[in-house]
Structure formats: C-alpha cells, structure tokens
Amino acid sequence: MCRRTDPRDPYDLLSVALSRATEPSSDFDLNDDAHLLANVKTRPAGVLCAVEDLGGVPHVILTKRSSRLKHHPGQIAFPGGKQDPGDADPIAAALREADEEIGLPPSHVEVLGTLPTHRTVTAFQVTPVIARVTAPFVARPEPGEVEEIFPVPLSHVLDRRNYSIQSRRWQNSMRHYFTVPWGPYYIWGATARMLRVLAEAVEVGQ
Secondary structure (H helix, E strand, O other): OOOOOOOHHHHHHHHHHHOOOOOOOOOOOOOOHHHHHHOOOOOOEEEEEEEEEEEEEEEEEEEEEEEOOOOOOOEEOEEEOOOOOOOOHHHHHHHHHHHHHHHHOOOHHEEEOOOOOOOOOOOEEEEEEEEEOOOOOOOOOOOOOOEEEEEHHHHHHHHHHHOOOEEEEEEEEEEEEEEEEOOEEOEEOOOOOHHHHHHHHHOOOO
C-alpha cells in the first residue's frame, strides 16, 4: 500500500517534485558550446542535496571548498564527487562523499530520490541525490578539502525569484550561468543550476 503524501510537508513536496523533473541539465544550458564535448566521454559522479530541519525549518546543507584546492577553490558545492569502483552507483558515491566531506553518516539519511543528471564542463555526469537528514549529526569538514559547512533555507533555493543569470569570461569566451546568492555565499554554476531544476519541478506542482 502506498503512503499518502501531504502537500504541506516539505519532504513530501520534494518527493513528488522529483517525479516531475525529467530533462537533464548541463553547464551548457545557457551557452551554445555543448558541441565541444559531444564526443567526450563523461565520468559518473553523485552529489548529495541533504535537507535538514534546523529550528523546525528545512535547510539545504552546502559546503565551501578549500581555497587550497587545485580545482574550483573556494566555490560553493554540494558534498559529493566521482563514482569510485567500490560505489554501487552515483547514489552510493554521494552518500560516501558526504560522510567523508561533512561527517554525515549514511545511516542518518533518507534518500527521497534523484534529479536528472547534470553534465559539467569538466565532463562529469552528475546525479543530484535529494535526501532528508533523519537524525542529528556533528558537521565535520574534511581537512584540506572543505573550508566551511553551512545551511541555506530550502525556501530560498526553491524560490525562482532569487535566481539570476550572470556571466564571466572563461577560456576566451563569455559563459552564462545561474546564481542564487545567500548572505555572504555566492552560489553559482553547476550547484545553482541543479538547485534551479529542483525549484522548477516544485513550482510546477504549486
């Protein structure tokens, strides 16, 4: 027997919305250069969009990458990474990486579902895993990789009015991308694009 969903419950709202999101996204959505990687083999990866109740309000857990990293230093990201040989699938990769990067045990997570994959300009095929944090945990940044762990209200990233399109020059061309800033945190690029897909799926059902 299927569990009845409550449209007032934010987690039920997310679960239902995931079934509406069917189109893959990519770093090329706002640009015209997808053909450049048409024949490039992608590598599977998974990221965890973990939602935790803080003071009775759902928040998305994000990280600020270490400024000492070679790739994407200081950028805002979901915990996650490439799928290793020992990972059963991108979901397993996302859960493992979240445990390693922020100290969130897989046993404290209820996976609600996944969004369609997101292809990055660095040739990763990323599966965004949407999950609920079911038990308190002590956030622990992985030394050398994560500089900060911080929450953003779910309501903020689900409101499309908080998004804007900006651009910057990269490899001799202008690239356009989504942003959804929160306080001092500049959330942009692939992270903002995946959150935007989730926001669009939720909005369709309202």
